[in-house]
Amino acid sequence: MKKHDQDFMKRQNRLTVFQIIKNEQPISRAAIAKQTGMSPTTVSRIVAELTDEGYVHETEEQVSAGRGRKSSLIRLLDTAVISIGVELDRDRANIGFIDIQGNVLCSESFSRPPNEEASTTVARIGSTIEDLIATGGIDRKRIVGIGVGLPGIIEVQEGIVKFSVQLGWKNIRLADLLQDVTGFQAVVDNELKVKALAEQLKGSAYGSNRTVLLGFGNGVGSALILEGEIYRGVTNSAGEIGHTTVDPEGMMCDCGKAGCLQTYINIPSLLSEASKIKPVRTIEELFAERRAGTHWACYLIDRALAYMAITVNNVVSMYNPDSVILSGEILDKFPEVHEEIVNLCSRYVWEPLQGSFSIVRSKLHEEGVMIGSGMVAQDRYFQLN
Structure with missing residues (x-):
């Protein structure tokens, strides 16, 4: 040999x-x-x-x-290895230090403009990491790397963001930028894929053989776990269900196509539609209007929930999973909609598949992407060492 x-x-x-x-x-x-x-x-x-x-x-x-x-x-030893998990979204970055068991030792967040350049975001991540090391009592010698989860198409091996509609980034060598700024090796992946990994290892998908995770927030996406492994597809873009076309004459999506599924569900589209009637700045304001019984707000959110149930039907019809995890900012901020989506599934899910799968909430909630990213960084470290 x-x-x-x-x-x-x-x-x-x-x-x-x-x-x-x-x-x-x-x-x-x-x-x-x-x-x-x-x-x-x-x-x-x-x-x-x-x-x-x-x-x-x-x-x-x-x-x-x-x-x-x-x-x-x-x-x-839980703190024998520590990694840094980073979640990047349209308007926010969440950064945490993760131990070997996937526990968050300390974390910090900062808001970012949707059009912020990658170099600026990376510099701010580097600064936040240094602050957390100082204030959290982190042993720098134990840090083995950085993992980043973000929405978009990622070339994992090279750590390149090929295309992210939410961040407005294209062909960004994010892993290299992070290593230059922080000195730590970095791995970059799609946000829902790393969140699905975390749910598989210590969350709602523990023990499942075939799970679909759905994310409803600033975008709409999915991740499929088969026998404990993330299904990636040829270009790591498997699961981009938000850009499936539901109406070719529908609303324009940020991706440049008309009628994408996510334009009926995601937060920016909901706020854009609502603002045609009344200035609405946040998803919290829109849900407050719904709770007040405002007709147009009820219509927008009820329609979004119906499309979420339709999304469940589409993924179970394609993949026949044993469980579906509902996650994302909308579910995290408004947990009451989980039951509404489950009830709507009795109407929209194909009858032969009714009762063949469970619908569960993410156990890791807002920390899922951060934990999953940190665990991916640890896996990369041990594979290389």
Whole structure:
């Protein structure tokens, strides 16, 4: 076997052992060897390396109540590895430090103009990271990288934002910009794909074999999880359901096409339609009008909820998932609409599929993209090391 093949196998074995410890801790060396098929000697060598590097530690814990026998079990040190998770949206950036278990150690947000240039946003991210390191007591030596989730088409391997309607960015080498400013390696991905990953590992999709996550906010999108893996498509653009055409004579979308699905659902379109009747600056104001019984506001939101239910029907008809996760700013800010969408699904979902899947809310809410981005950065680090 060539040396580079041997090195690759060693890295893969190391990553496999690490992931098993992470997901099933506390766990014995023997159990790891049984699951992986590796020899006890190989497992012991990898565990020793991880221990020396400060990633794991060994404890003696009770495993048999009958005889009081104790066994040597392996656990992760939660803060052995810390990553930075960043969510970028049309008008906001959320930045947090994430430990190995996906817990948010500290976080900060700032608002951004929708037309802000990438270099300006990156500089502000860098400044916020430095502030959080100082105020949050973060050990810089433990930071392994930055993960960013944002709406749009992303070339993941190179960290290039090919096209993001919401941010107004095109062909931006975001990973390189971030590394230049912060000194940390960066990985960039689509926001819903990283959120779906987080939901798979510690949220609503835990234990699911086939889940669709839908995001309703400043845009409309989806992500499909198959057997624990994100389905990406050829160009990592699988799931851009917001740009499917529902009416070729419909409203103009930011992407330049007419009648995209998201023009009936997303926040900018709702506010634009509402402002033709009354100046409405925020989605909160629009929902307040609905609660007051204002006819046009009720119409706009009821129509948006109907299209959300139609979106559920479309994805379950295409993918036949066992669960659908509803997420995004609209669901986070107005959790009461979840039940309305579920009720509308009884009208819009194809009858043979009724009852074949569950509809659940995101468990991670506003932190989902930030957590998922941080976890992607950790995965990239361990694959490379």
